[in-house]
Amino acid sequence: MRKEIINPETGDWAEHEVAYAEGVAVQLPGAKRVFLSGIVAEGETIEAQTRSTLEYIEGLLSEYGGGMEDVVRVRVFISRPQMDEETLETVHDVRNEFFLREHLPASTLVEVEDLVDDDYMIEIDADAVIPEEGWETEQV
Incomplete structure (x- = not known):
């Protein structure tokens, strides 16, 4: 089984080394599972930060052959x-x-008391499953 660590150097902003990565991709039979760490973005408004964060998530998923249709779970934190x-x-x-x-x-x-920086209003993490042969969806 293959596990890819996505951008492990993202902790370089800290005064000491931080033990996390932007995400982890795991190859499974018939699909790739991608776990993305909490993403924050710059912006003056909650709208701008939300859009920028989701665009970043979309970009990371595209690097692994996926898209927003492959996101199966999100966790949203608002200050x-x-x-x-x-x-x-x-x-x-x-x-x-x-x-x-x-x-x-x-x-x-x-709803959280605060995020890691006072300028951040929202943080979103995501889990995705990118199937090799597409989705067959059903609303139940």
Whole structure:
């Protein structure tokens, strides 16, 4: 079984070496499974940060032959000062640009006190399964 560590040098920003990578890809029979660490992005608004974060996730998945239709689970962390009804609507509006109804991922949304930097309003991690022969989906 093959395991690829995605961008393990991402911890270089810290004063000491950090033990994480942007993700891990595991080759399974018939599919590749990709686990992406929490992604944050620069931007002045929650809309800009959400869009930039999802674009980055989309880019990482494309490097492994996948796309947003392959995302099966996301975890979304929004910092407490940002969390309100308008923020939730904005985040979901942007998510709807990336996730089609027939490929909606399972999702967890968590309000947190703060993220690693005060400028970050949202962090998203994702798990994807990239099948060798495409998806057959069913809404139940």
